[in-house]
Amino acid sequence: xxxxxxxxxxxxxxxxxxxxxxxxxxxxxxxxxxxxxxxxxxxxxxxxxxxxxxxxxxxxxxxxxxxxxxxxxxxxxxxxxxxxxxxxxxxxxxxxxxxxxxxxxxxxxxxxxxxxxxxxxxxxxxxxxxxxxxxxxxxxxxxxxxxxxxxxxxxxxxxxxxxxxxxxxxxxxxxxxxxxxxxxxxxxxxxxxxxxxxxxxxxxxxxxxxxxxxxxxxxxxxxxxxxxxxxxxxxxxxxxxxxxxxxxxxxxxx
Amino acid sequence: xxxxxxxxxxxxxxxxxxxxxxxxxxxxxxxxxxxxxxxxxxxxxxxxxxxxxxxxxxxxxxxxxxxxxxxxxxxxxxxxxxxxxxxxxxxxxxxxxxxxxxxxxxxxxxxxxxxxxxxxxxxxxxxxxxxxxxxxxxxxxxxxxxxxxxxxxxxxxxxxxxxxxxx
Ligand SMILES: [Zn+2]
Numbered sequence: 517x518x519x520x521x522x523x524x525x526x527x528x529x530x531x532x533x534x535x536x537x538x539x540x541x542x543x544x545x546x547x548x549x550x551x552x553x554x555x556x557x558x559x560x561x562x563x564x565x566x567x568x569x570x571x572x573x574x575x576x577x578x579x580x581x582x583x584x585x586x587x588x589x590x591x592x593x594x595x596x597x598x599x600x601x602x603x604x605x606x607x608x609x610x611x612x613x614x615x616x617x618x619x620x621x622x623x624x625x626x627x628x629x630x631x632x633x634x635x636x637x638x639x640x641x642x643x644x645x646x647x648x649x650x651x652x653x654x655x656x657x658x659x660x661x662x663x664x665x666x667x668x669x670x671x672x673x674x675x676x677x678x679x680x681x682x683x684x685x686x687x688x689x690x691x692x693x694x695x696x697x698x699x700x701x702x703x704x705x706x707x708x709x710x711x712x713x714x715x716x717x718x719x720x721x722x723x724x725x726x727x728x729x730x731x732x733x734x735x736x737x738x739x740x741x742x743x744x745x746x747x748x749x750x751x752x753x754x755x756x757x758x759x760x761x762x763x764x765x766x767x768x769x770x
Numbered sequence: 771x772x773x774x775x776x777x778x779x780x781x782x783x784x785x786x787x788x789x790x791x792x793x794x795x796x797x798x799x800x801x802x803x804x805x806x807x808x809x810x811x812x813x814x815x816x817x818x819x820x821x822x823x824x825x826x827x828x829x830x831x832x833x834x835x836x837x838x839x840x841x842x843x844x845x846x847x848x849x850x851x852x853x854x855x856x857x858x859x860x861x862x863x864x865x866x867x868x869x870x871x872x873x874x875x876x877x878x879x880x881x882x883x884x885x886x887x888x889x890x891x892x893x894x895x896x897x898x899x900x901x902x903x904x905x906x907x908x909x910x911x912x913x914x915x916x917x918x919x920x921x922x923x924x925x926x927x928x929x930x931x932x933x934x935x936x937x
Binding site: 553554557560561564565567570638641643646650653656657659660663726 | 821827855890891913914917
């Protein structure tokens with residue numbers, strides 16, 4: 517019983533961490549976007565994602581009890597306790613990498629939330645139903661930009677090729693279930709992510725075709741580990757910045 | 771002897787109608803459709819609200835304003851609960867709310883929910899300029915100054931404006 521409860525908590529934290537970390541990454545663009553409208557767009561997307569993270573953290577805190585709050589979960593856990601996919605934590609680098617990361621992630625979230633709406637966990641289903649509307653906008657925006665850059669100038673096309681080289685290896689993890697996800701599927705509250713891989717692939721293939729970009733070969737080595745707390749060197753840096761204030765001044769409010 | 775004022779559901783709705791969205795102060799929270807239900811049971815009042823957008827930062831302020839307003843009016847036996855499902859939609863915005871938005875210079879969401887799909891480069895819904903009523907308008911950005919708005923420009927009067935986008 518206890519192990520089952522812990523699995524549900526891990527599952528919710530995984531979804532929360534995914535949304536928070538990529539949301540935080542996008543928020544780093546605030547004031548640095550290539551043009552004002554797109555600066556506003558990427559930070560709006562950050563706001564939606566951090567909002568999703570808050571809903572998941574609030575629910576996780578409720579499941580955990582013991583005075584846990586959304587804030588203690590976001591600000592007081594260490595790197596190894598974060599369960600986000602590696603894709604979410606990859607650095608912004610240039611606009612093409614940010615766009616491709618968001619396109620891969622929004623496509624995944626779009627098909628994932630469609631299924632999560634039918635979770636037998638009413639809270640997860642409610643969060644998914646709500647978030648799906650926002651993710652639909654994110655997917656439209658990020659796919660349009662991926663196509664625009666891929667089918668744009670020689671420079672933007674080259675940058676997209678570099679972005680694919682950088683990020684493709686982190687997409688395999690999106691569809692490989694770890695233990696708490698398998699338990700979630702068995703218990704009826706989780707999504708069988710192996711079932712959304714084809715939808716994801718189709719969306720990406722279609723967009724790449726329009727963007728005149730080639731799909732990487734099938735045998736690219738796929739990185740994994742993020743969902744189980746084994747991260748790339750980048751997550752520690754995000755947490756150092758994001759958690760600094762609460763670590764240095766515990767409980768600080770403004 | 772303390773006189774006990776009988777509070778009706780209508781009184782509560784009337785009070786809630788005086789609370790405005792801090793980001794679009796021309797709309798009150800009832801116009802906006804975020805107050806879903808007011809229930810009274812054995813003198814205890816339960817109010818159910820739902821956020822417009824998941825990350826809408828105005829929700830915290832709105833909740834605080836609700837507490838303050840009710841307490842100011844001597845109402846203490848109440849609770850405010852947030853629900854996410856069914857998810858808020860622009861269809862819940864009142865007709866009066868849409869009129870107020872337009873007058874304020876923000877293009878209101880369409881009377882009928884247009885279909886939101888993720889397809890790239892799809893045709894945008896025709897949005898009427900709130901200043902000159904022209905439909906010759908173009909989308910500048912699907913994301914605006916707040917989560918609920920998009921940026922548009924009118925090709926006739928040349929004014930930029932915001933559109934409360936369909937959701
Ligand atoms: Zn006009």
